[in-house]
Amino acid sequence: MAGQSALLAAALAGAVLGTTAGDWRPWSLVAALLGLAFVGQFLSVPTGRVRIGPAFVATALAMALLGPAPAAAIAVAAMLPWSLKARTPRPLLFNNVVALTTYAVAGGLLFKALGDPGDAAVAELSTVLIVFAVYLATNFLNFLLIVGYLCLRDRTSLIAAVRDVYLPVVPWEIATGTLTAATVVAYQELGLVAVAMLAVLLVSYRHLLRSVVAVERQRDELREQVEELEALHHGVIRVMVETLGMRDRMTARHSAAVARFSRATAAAAGLSVREQELVHTAGLLHDIGKFTFPDHTLTGVRLTEEDWELIRSHPQRGADIVRRVRGYADVAEIILCHHERIDGLGYPRNIAGDDIPVLARLLSVADCFDVMTARDSYRATIPIEAALAELRRVAGTQLDARFVEVFVGVVMGSGMDFRHGDAGELEAELGGRAGGRSAYRPSRR
Numbered sequence: 001m002a003g004q005s006a007l008l009a010a011a012l013a014g015a016v017l018g019t020t021a022g023d024w025r026p027w028s029l030v031a032a033l034l035g036l037a038f039v040g041q042f043l044s045v046p047t048g049r050v051r052i053g054p055a056f057v058a059t060a061l062a063m064a065l066l067g068p069a070p071a072a073a074i075a076v077a078a079m080l081p082w083s084l085k086a087r088t089p090r091p092l093l094f095n096n097v098v099a100l101t102t103y104a105v106a107g108g109l110l111f112k113a114l115g116d117p118g119d120a121a122v123a124e125l126s127t128v129l130i131v132f133a134v135y136l137a138t139n140f141l142n143f144l145l146i147v148g149y150l151c152l153r154d155r156t157s158l159i160a161a162v163r164d165v166y167l168p169v170v171p172w173e174i175a176t177g178t179l180t181a182a183t184v185v186a187y188q189e190l191g192l193v194a195v196a197m198l199a200v201l202l203v204s205y206r207h208l209l210r211s212v213v214a215v216e217r218q219r220d221e222l223r224e225q226v227e228e229l230e231a232l233h234h235g236v237i238r239v240m241v242e243t244l245g246m247r248d249r250m251t252a253r254h255s256a257a258v259a260r261f262s263r264a265t266a267a268a269a270g271l272s273v274r275e276q277e278l279v280h281t282a283g284l285l286h287d288i289g290k291f292t293f294p295d296h297t298l299t300g301v302r303l304t305e306e307d308w309e310l311i312r313s314h315p316q317r318g319a320d321i322v323r324r325v326r327g328y329a330d331v332a333e334i335i336l337c338h339h340e341r342i343d344g345l346g347y348p349r350n351i352a353g354d355d356i357p358v359l360a361r362l363l364s365v366a367d368c369f370d371v372m373t374a375r376d377s378y379r380a381t382i383p384i385e386a387a388l389a390e391l392r393r394v395a396g397t398q399l400d401a402r403f404v405e406v407f408v409g410v411v412m413g414s415g416m417d418f419r420h421g422d423a424g425e426l427e428a429e430l431g432g433r434a435g436g437r438s439a440y441r442p443s444r445r
């Protein structure tokens with residue numbers, strides 16, 4: 001408060017000492033700039049934490065064409081009614097008065113020191129450069145005075161504020177600085193007509209700016225909605241997999257392993273991040289169709305021909321369930337085809353070769369490997385080396401030979417942990433998804 005008062009006193013002293021009676025003339029220009037500043041406050045557009053608008057242009061013109069005291073008077077007089085109407089808190093209002101007075105007087109004095117731009121004797125180019133430079137410098141000073149106070153009050157970083165709040169509006173400052181410089185030069189020829197043209201330009205520019213800001217806001221809202229929808233989707237999938245895990249730990253662990261192996265294989269095969277996440281999700285859900293089966297079929301002990309018939313329906317059942325989640329048609333398609341074979345002898349559709357979706361062919365490799373090597377599998381487990389040899393043996397008939405080789409390469413060379421984890425494995429795979437960092441985004445179809 002004491003610092004602000006001292007600054008205000010210094011600015012007022014500078015205004016008194018640096019201003020002559022002639023600086024207040026012509027009165028028509030004082031009135032025009034006051035009007036422009038007043039309307040400019042009204043037309044300002046909030047962008048993030050600051051409002052930008054034409055009021056600064058009016059003040060800058062007053063600094064250049066009038067003098068320190070008229071510039072400060074115009075800046076404060078234009079701001080006060082709006083601040084009072086908005087019930088700006090007193091300390092903040094006082095700081096705004098200090099900031100506007102200080103920067104306007106500083107600008108006015110700078111113009112006097114560098115050569116009066118209103119003086120026809122000063123060359124046009126140097127006028128433009130001086131106005132432009134003083135405009136940018138004083139605006140930054142104003143920003144520091146206003147935001148610096150807020151940073152002190154809220155104990156936040158001024159450097160961060162400059163980076164996050166000031167730098168994004170620099171293009172606007174450059175544009176209005178150029179406009180101000182051009183208007184100062186034009187004023188010497190055209191008088192108030194130049195100010196009127198500037199006003200028209202600023203109003204239409206402000207209209208454009210508001211549209212841009214509105215579009216950005218809509219984009220942010222839309223992004224938020226999409227993220228919420230994705231979180232909802234992931235929640236639904238998570239509930240499905242966790243429910244399966246509660247009923248059948250073996251299938252849940254297997255699903256987590258297949259998801260992990262499939263993503264690693266997809267990455268090694270050079271597939272896109274989206275495909276990697278897609279096949280990971282499909283891995284988690286590929287046996288979800290078994291959820292509907294009676295308990296004894298899950299253990300795989302003493303199954304009848306009818307039981308096998310039922311088990312063979314799990315790709316279709318799983319796909320039917322997952323397809324109901326909007327945006328998961330691609331995942332459902334992989335689930336439907338994960339027991340198809342390259343030679344066409346698989347099920348349920350008996351499709352062959354390239355007719356089988358690429359990611360279903362990839363997932364089949366991981367699926368077979370895990371069934372062969374998992375401790376909890378209902379078949380006898382075999383060592384990893386033997387399992388890889390078996391994958392190679394059936395490459396080209398049962399499995400896609402390309403993905404078998406990629407998979408073998410991943411297991412042999414990656415150092416990835418292909419031992420079978422415990423019950424926590426499912427949680428780890430779901431956790432990776434819930435983080436959302438690289439989670440599969442449902443297609444918008």
Ligand SMILES: [Fe+2]
Nearest residue numbers: 286287338339
């Ligand atoms: Fe399966």
